[in-house]
Amino acid sequence: MTKILAAGDRFIRSSLFRASLEHALGDRPAEIVELEFAWPDEPFGRVGEVDEASGDEDQLIAALEGATAIVTQLAPMTERVIAASPELRLIAVSRGGPTNINLDAARRHGVAVANVPGRNGIATAEMTIGLALALLRRIPLSHASLLDRQWRGDLYRHDAVGAEVSGAVIGLLGAGAVGAHVAKVFRAMGAEVLVFDPYLPAGALEGVVQRVDSIDELFARSDLLSVHARLSDETRHVVNAERLRLMRPGSRLVNAARGGLVDYDAVAEAISRGHLAGAAFDVFPEEPVDFTHPIFTLADQGKDIVLTPHIAGASLQTAERAADGVAEEVRRLLDGEPLRNPLVDLSAAPA
Template sequence: MKIVCIGDILLPPEMMKEGIKGFSRYTRQKFFYFGPTTKEDMRIYIKNMELTGSRCVPVPQEIMEEIKDADVIQTHQCPIPSEVFREAKNLKLLLTNRGGIENIDLEAATEAGIPVVANPAHNANAVAEMTIGLMIAEMRNIGRCHAAMTKEKKWREKFPNSGSIHEIKGRTVGLIGFGTIGHLVADLLQAFHVKLLIYDPYAREEEIREKQGTPVSLEELLGESDIVSMHARVSDTSRGMMGEEQFRMMKKTAVFINTARSPLIDMKALYRALKEGWIMGAAIDNYDVEPIEEDNPLLTLDNLTFSCHKSGDTVEAFADSPAMVLAEAEKFFHGERPRFLMNPQVLGK
């Protein structure tokens, strides 16, 4: 069986080679390096790709030639437009190491009867750990202390939340979205003995309660939580779901955390919420424009902790992913349904 693996600066072909060890069915293996050669340029490419889809850039011709007789394609950031499915006559399965499938023409894959397996779990633990880190950093003023001592050479005592600096222990934490990352954040929060509220209209009540959580409406979660953490996926219904109305529902002493995607948040409303004191503070990891513009008003705020879109950026998040998706491929070839199958309707064809 032939597999074509397309790596990049974030998940190099070398990691894919390491991940394929132990999967003996792939007697023919081809590896390619796609796209920008710096992480900075790759971030720009990804932003464009997530907006424009599978036709953001052409697939290199050398890759198009090799996929013609491939049984399996494994990609990461490389686009997979409709012509891939027309040319790859022998294709049985498409694997992507991304959580999102913006770079894949899913409709064309489905029409061709090709299952598409994604991997939103590849960086889930990394994001979950970062979420807890940002909660602590914002609530305990870690970034502000660091900046005061290194940039201003000052020993700082006063902060926007002075008089309201709480521990996480015993707080009420609300998770918006209860997918893979939400589950892991809930697991980590158990060590802090929090009261856990969860809003996710697609999650089963029993799975929420299994994590010692309470299913609530979005309005209840926003009104009762000391910490609100965003873990929803971007969709037509979730885009901009945190706006002025929602921020005004939160406690004035509450903290907002976003390690999900920026389109979920009305950033102008977030700015006003922090500037005008609707909420106490926030910590965010991604932005509408990256790198963030130098004149972005968010940068003027003293009650906002910043991260440079690094929540999922760990060695393990990338290095472990190829073996994870190949394990799902094994399920497929043994007649089982893979986890994170994006077009299950093809299984009936």
């Protein structure tokens, strides 16, 4: 009987992996073994040579004994773990960025690897829109005032009211799966949506967005700028002091992509001097965050700053899509079909 390890955590539970596997495999006999790690109640980190992992190598090796496949989000699939699991044929990781998988080791040992790209695209897009609306309409500030037992009628003053999406110029730095969804929603709400994305195919989002020729133009024309780029050496601190100075006085910034894309010191300075009206962040340069950073000081002072703890991609549907995605990869492996999203192709791996 085929043994499959469902190595879950407290977001994508092992029981959810099991349910998806049972649905995907139908009547096929399989022994599904469950293992569950403590993330997010305990932070993930580096295990061996892999990053963003949760769990212990020895515990994982023991659970993988005799297993043909593992479905997981954060299990530390290191060289040591893979080498100690000679019957393993597939690692199905339920995330887009498999930093917890040693892909080179999997390739050397002839183990296929598949992932679930785009699993949290809708959730992240919706969170981005929520952050933007909260920032534009000053919702957190208004909420906090009522909790402080204050009735802030002054928030109806002309110099204190928020702004609408309708009629605003919203700039998107990147228009992949997340940015494209954000663009469609903001356009439907009546915004003029600008996009800078050199990788966006010709004709994509036609009738929805206006493409601009440079990043600087995007910053200069946007009332609100939302970041949706991938983090790389080229894009690190793509939002910096120089570009923030190009933005219109009173403009706003949203980042639910990656903390490294933004120079947070520069944003704090721009808000302090009144050039930016505010910012909303779900991601940070360090996570867990440095609470001494000026961004938190400014938020404590009542500036329009909306902060959430990197939860944009976290939804019930994200967990379900992720579990279903890896279960489908296991089914494909066992039925001899090509994997849907291969990172390491078993057919190309050495025997």
